[in-house]
Amino acid sequence: MPEAQFDVFLSHNSQDKDAVLEIARALKERGLRPWLDAWELIPGRRWQEALEEILETARTTAVLVGKDGFGPWQTPEMRASIDGSVERNLPVIPVLLPGAPEKPKLPLFLLQFTWVDLRRGVTREGIDRLVWGVKGEKVEEAAGHGRAAGHGPARHNLPYLSLGGLFKGREEELLHLAADLDRRGSAAIAQNQVLSGLGGIGKTRLAVEYAWRYGWRYQAALFVRADSREGLRRGLAALAAADLLNLPERQAPQEDETVGAVLRWLQEGQGWLLILDNVDTQEAAAAVSELLPRLAAGHVLVTSRWTRWGPALRAEELEKLPAEEAVRFLLERTAGPRGERADDAENAERLAALLGGLPLALEQAAAYIAQRRMSFADYLVAWSRERQKVLAWFDPLVMAYPEPVAVTWQRSFDALGPAASALLRLSAFLARDPIPVRMFEQGRAILGEASGLLCGETGQGAPGEPDVPEAMEALAGYSLISWQEGTFTVHGMVQEVVRGRIPAERRREWIELSLRLVDEHAPSGSGDVRTWPTWDLLRSHAAEILGFAKDAGCPEEATTLMSRLATLLHAKALYREAEPLKRRALQIDEARLGTDHPRVAVHLNNLAQLLEDTNRLAEAEVLMRRALRINEARYGTDHPEVATGLNNLAALLKATNRLVEAERLMRKALQIDEANFGTDHPAVARDLNNLAQLLQATNRLAEAEPLMRRALQIDEATFGIDQPEVARDLNNLAVLLRATNRLAEAEPLMRRALQIDEASFGIDHPIVGIRLNNLAALLQATNRLAEAEPLLRRALQIDEARLGTDHPRVATELNNLAQLLQATNRVTEAEPLMRRVIQIDEASYGTDHPEVAIDLNNLARLLQATNRPAEAEPLLRRALTILQASLGEDHPTTQTAKANLEALLEDLGPHP
8 A cells, every 4th residue: 555645534525614624724733634625636637536546545534524414425436435444444533513413324334433523613622532533542542452443342241242234223323322432431421321211122232232343442341130239249240250350359258259349340440341231120220320439430331121210320212123124124134044925025014013113023023934934924924823922932042132022021010010010901902102191090990990900810909099190100110111291102012912911811801991991081072173182192092992892702892982983084084994983883783782773873874974975875865764763763753863864864865956855854953953952052053054055056045145144153152263163154155155246255254164174174184175176166256267276176186085086076176177277278178077077977966967967068068169069069958958857947057058058059050
């Protein structure tokens, strides 16, 4: 290699040039010669060749990381050059420049090197440390001990070898642990030296991997299992052994003498790492805390499930592995022995999700697969059939962990009191999503019942009244839950193991208790957006416990929760999820209560409304009429439940153009509700709205308007001015005002309705689609076509996604968009939309429905505009025939169709 001409190559991004120049000047002042492109690169010379030459001769490379957290390795040429320095075993120093983030995403090849932190400015101290690294003093020190960076400690009793390339998903944690310890030197004990978290999350693995990769920093890396006060003493005494510290007191008759000698060595020595592992109990944590003042000469790294540490040792909690890293681990760990299949990547993703990114569970599954030479698909089948057996499998010869998943949490479980254990068991039947703490606070009586059941199972005495915060604190203290304000989560593998420990004969009791807990917390009226903040937290847990209830054969206790969840999903326009729940609730209660029970009528009505919303009107009508018969027989003909049934059926009749029958039912429903509730009740407002819309459809606008205004007044007084019921009333009134050409009055009502519903339901709900469509129609009517079009397209996108491409509402939006396209002379785009509208409405309503007539009329008008009158004529004649039969000769829509046909015939002239 040519003789070195430069001491350090400064590798950086161009946006950090000012800070790099300051560093370069400071290095020159200290007698070093830095290479900087601004000083040394000759204009016109190929820069890649210059870089290759300097990297062959410079003694050190300083990689400078700027404000965005990225460094020069982002370009492939620089990355290759820096990699070359690493391969030649030359020092590479990552330098955090002023403004660099707290946790930059450094590449893996920089993990084994020491940071120089200049984020507070190019300080004297920072430059001194950079000079120290450039001169190679640390490298020379390591070489003096016969080690090189990344080659591990000279003396150690580490229990495992490095995982090497199989160490996945913890590179960032490793980097920051190394930087933290290096930056603070012997004072590092004061902060961030406890790796805490759930058993099996990889705390010990991270500590051991740190010792292997950064062991060159230390003269010894010492590992002690400190799961108890006695264990800590035994582990410390063992360090005196001949093959480790080789202290004369190793053979002392009293353990106290040996421990004292080890502590003296630690106090007097320099540059050691002490890993205190499995400090998982309050007793063990206290023993370690008492020992810390005597361990200030080196670095102490504690691994613990225990989270309650004082200021001397602040815990840093490890999270589960990222999904992509978990998949990479499974694929690489099992490569070779695994039975390879084309679907390996997909099944590895499924398995990684199932195991929740827990390193111990991933290792156990991978070892099982590798030893048995099976595929991921085969393992997933084995898991589904006999998961407890799979969880308990363990072979120390092939696994890189000392115990299986099913065993690793046993000590923590055993330390819990009855209330904490019961809370964990109840949570084992809930989803992996955040669980509301309030559910347990409100369900304290159920938690007390569960605690008693657990005490009876274990032979303990009767428990006292459960203290929910105390139970939560105990679970969080052992890292068995992650506790945030108002919610907590339980790792899916903890749930699996906890469920597996429940005696088979007791499992149903625990499922029923968990079901009751969720059911009592679930608000009624789940279709009301005001209940959704509670339901949004509860929804996944309701679905999960209902699944367990079905498997346990106890569905009869679940129908209330099932029905509420289905109503929520329906209200959120999640029809595919809602329908099977509604059908299952109906089936269970028919079998349990009989086919004529009022609860069955409720289920029939609920299912019928979903069928109506998803355009299965004939099926919906049968169910509605059956529900109405049940309620009339049970309650009499003047009961509010009957009024609800009448309203539902009337709305369906209106949709299928049976307006006379629909009006009769609506007026009867209104009469019943006014008699039962008075004239200012929300049920009356609902009835008024329905009747007013029918009156509008039959061209009785003057009758409809006062009903709509009265409904709006009732709902504003009942619910407030920003609720969905009010938005519905505003929208209906605005549509009527538009129909009577009061557009300026209609527009603010429409915009207010849209604003309320977006806030209530979210921006992609079908109700929002209706509001967008109506506002767009008004904008069209006032010739603001550029404003109208994006609203129409957004409404169409919402409804195609939620309702399907063949729903009548989609036809309405397609028709409106086609009209706008025609108005803006984009006839070629408009025509296929209009033909699709006719196809959808004929399939939905039949061939003789007024909606179909309107569709035919619109297409005919487009054909006229494109000079195809012969094609338009039969469409107009068919439209007029439908409207005359449906709406009557005097309806404005019929008169418009008649006028359109007459104008066309006049243009065509007399027939031959």
